[in-house]
Structures are given as C-alpha cells and as structure tokens.
Amino acid sequence: MSNQRVKISYGTERLLVPITKTSEPVDKLLLEVSQRFSAHMGEEVSFVEVRTHDGYVISPKDIISDVIRDSDPLVVVDYKSWAKDQEQFLEQTWGSISRPDFAGGYLKWLQVGYHKHNKIYASCSLGKDIVHISVYDIVTMRKTQKPGNYQFFNFYGIDRDSYLPWNATVDLIVDCKDKKTYYLELQLKSGTDHQSLISRIELIDDGFKISAGRQTLIQKAFVDYKSDIPLPPPIIKGPMLTELIEKEKNFTDIKPFEGNKSEGDSPLQVFQIEKVYPDESWKRNDIIYNLFMVNVRVENSSGEQIYITDISSQYYVKDKWVDCEYSLIGEKYGFYDYSFSGAPYNVPVYGKDSLLLCLKAEIAIKDAPQYDKLRRVHQSLPYPLPLVFTITDNHHKTTKLKVLCYHHDPLKVITQQKKEKEEKIKYDWWFQCDDTICLNRLWLGVYIKDNQLNMVTQNKGRNLDEDELYKYAWTASKDKLKEISIEWPDTQKDDTQYITIDLLVDEKKPYALHFTLHTFTSHYEEWKLLPTL
DSSP: OOOEEEEEEETTEEEEEEESOTTSBHHHHHHHHHHHHHHHHTSOOOEEEEEETTSOEEOTTSBHHHHOOTTOEEEEEEHHHHHHHHGGGEEEEEEEEEEOOTTSOOOEEEEEEEETTTEEEEEEEETTEEEEEEEEEHHHHHHOOSOEEEEEEEEEEEOTTTOOEEEEEEEEEEEOSSSOEEEEEEEEEOTTOSSOEEEEEEEEEOSSOEEEEEEEEEEOSSOOOOOOSOOOOOEEESOOOOOOOOOOOOOTTSOOSTTOBOEESSSEEEEEOSOOEEEEOOOBTTBEEEEEEEEEEEEEOSSSOEEEEEEEEEEEETTEEEEOSEEEEEEEEETTEEEEEOSSOOEEEOTTOEEEEEEEEEEEETTOSSOOOSSSOOTTSOSSEEEEEEEEETTSOEEEEEEEEOOSSOOOOOOHHHHHHHHTOOOSEEEEEEETTTTEEEEEEEEEETTEEEEEETTEEEEEEHHHHHHHHHHHHHTTOSEEEEOOTTOOOOSSSEEEEEEEEETTEEEEEEEEEEOSSOEEEEEEEOOOO
C-alpha cells in the first residue's frame, strides 16, 4: 500500500505527517504526532485526541484506514485542553474522597461519576482546581468478561506548596462470582498520610443506565496504633467540693423583707419590697467588691416635699458594724439590670407620695483571688449577712433600714450524673477539679460521636477527629516532640484556673491524651488512651 500523509494542526503550528501503516489504530498515530511536534517545538507535548478540521472526534481505537484519508486536515488536542473541555460533560458525581496535607499543602480530592458521553469519569483536584481527568467507556466495561481490576485512572503529583508527593488511582473491579458486579475503587494518599485512603463504590447496571450504589470505606489513611508505653496514674491534689448546707444565724431584730421597714426621726420611711440580691463587681485596683442591692419603696408622711441628700451603709461582722466602702441610690429596670449614681444626692419625695428606689452597698473583698462567680454572699462574710442602710434627708434627719442577705440558692455542685441528665449525653470520660475558695468546680466531659472526640466544659467546646489528631502528631514528630498541646479555649496558664489538653505521640502516631485541670486549691491530671474513631 502506498504511503499516506495527513496535515496536522496544533494551535498555530502545522506539520505534514506521513502514515506508513494505515492498519494500525489511531492512538499509534497520536503517539507519532506527539513525538514530531515535541521535536519541532523544542518542548514536550502530548496529544490525547484527534479531530477532523470541522470538529468531529476520531476514536483512538479505530483503524487509521477506516477513518482517515490521504491529505486529510486534522486537529490534535493536548491533555490540558482536552481535560478543560471535559469539565462541561461531568454530569453526575457518584462519590468522592479527600485528604488534607498537614505540611500546609492543598486539600486533595478524588471523585468519580457519570460522563455525558456514556462514560465513567474520574478526576482529582488540588483545592478547587481539577488537575487530572480520565474517562472509561461504559460499553467497554459491559463487554469485559474476565474478573479482575482494571485501572483507568492513575495520577502522581507534587504539591505546589508543601512539595510533598501525592497520588490518586481509580480501578474498575469486575466481580463474576454470582453475577457480574462492578465496583469503582478509589485510592488517595497525600504526602503526610501513612497509607492510601481506599473507598469502594458499587455500580448498579439495569441494562440501560449505570448509577452508583453504596460507598464503603475499605482502608483509612492511618494505621490504628497502640503504644506499649505505659500511662502514668492520675494525679489528684487538693480538697473536693461538696454540696454546702447553709447554717443560718438568728438576728431577731431584723424582719424578713415582707413588712420590713426603716426606723428613725425622718418623715421618710423605707419599706423593703424584695429580698437582697448579691452580685460581684469587676476587679478594681486588684480588689473585688461584693455588691448588695435591695429594692425599696420610700414614703413621705410629712405632707411637704422632702429630699434624700445622703446614704450610707454598714455590715455586721465580728460582733460589730463596719462601714461599707460604697453606698449608692439608683433604680432597677430588670433582673440584675440596675442603674446607680453617686453623691451628692437631691432626690425629691413629694408629700403623701411614694417613690421606688434601689439601694446598693459595696463591700471590698481584698483577699479574694478571683471573682466570686456565683451570685452569693462571699464566703469570707457572715451568713446570712446583716446590712443597715441609713438615709439622710434635707433636714439632717435619718431613717435606718436593716436587712438580711441570703444566698439565692444553696451551692449546686456540677456532677457527671447531673450534666448527663440535663444534656441527655452519656460521657465516656469525665474530669473535675474543685476550688474551695471560690466555691467553683472546673469540669470537662468527653463523649464519642460522629467519629469525633467531643469535649465539653462550661460554655466551651472542642471537637477532635482522626485527621486533626494525626495533624498534631505530624507536627510533633517534625519538631521531635513526644507531647504537643491541643488548642483549647482555656489553654492559658495564669496560675489561677485552667484546662489543658496534650497529645502524646510515639512513632509519629498519636496514642493518648493528657488532661490537666487546675484551680486555686486543687490540681488534677489524667491520661487516656485514644479510642478508635
């Protein structure tokens, strides 16, 4: 047979290429054309598709003599252009897997699905950018009679940020045991993984259309690891906090707030209308102030306008009355919502009229190491706490109101049983550490859900999955550490109260967690082997 030649176009480049064997498949011609253009252009190019000059795709499996005539003008397409063109035909995603790069590289994705041209596609991505696509003909798949693995996607790359190698493969698995069954097996391994993540998707073939069935995890990216290193026993220092039972002292000269009223020579009379509310202030000059607010009604029995010009307060301690640091007059707007102003005062109370006010006393708690976070009478003060407010009018006459301040409720100590009942959660681990000065319990509960360690404490939470644990282990191994701190809202060690969580690492693998809880009066440490997530 005489030689043929074809006119090949690639962008602005043109070559006339001879065909010596027209009995060979078109993909042989593509290989020859790739080599010739590489030599012509001085750089390596690889073509994956050939088309007629008016856009018709020629199958690489067809015989040259069947589809190409002498001097036909043809257009070749390189892989990058072909892959970009294929993105518009990716009709349905059947499944995907992804892996992070702990060295700071991009997230790697591998996905498979249905291609509009009755093909199966596989693509891998760095972040959002697709870097490689392959397709597999469904007709060819159905014709396959021999069981086995047929790899149609294989990509090996270097992350452009971390410079670590990564690879992705997809195999078509044909199983002919009972009936012919097809699976797609996806394998993806980033540069910081111990092994490939493997997932398998069953394909459902009804004779007309291929669809995806269940996706099953075959192999995790990390090897389950149990270290032979023994864990230390728990460390427990300091006293435990138990439920407080308040013991009341009797002050027979002070009445309950119902019907309690002031006494004095002023025509103003003050009636207590609510119980005394304790609270705490922000620290000022390293001093905490225990605040005491009482709502009152002031009545004027004189028939003329009288002004409140001053207020003072005292509290009873060690068998004597002691002046409070601050005394203020104001108003209450809502639950623990007050507004107060300082002296000088000139508050009018009109004749035969009444006025609703709020009186406040502030007592300095100089030796308090922190806020008495519960709204209670500070434990350094007597219980219940007697207070007396003295109001002076514009005629320099006074009236005194004695009140008693009780804690709102008995101290409620948080326990594992209470939290589980309240939150409807079963904790797998529970840690606690008490502060007998501040009447507070620091606690941490851990439960396993959704393949995560869920860690919960007062108003804070933190989740850890397997990827994050191995990321910490990778960082520790890189820095040659055997223990590394887990980021946690209470990680700051300020010698007051804190919770820290550290991960123990052996052979570049995480194997245990080290929990530390610390308060003013107690210290608690415990080590736990990592469960399988």
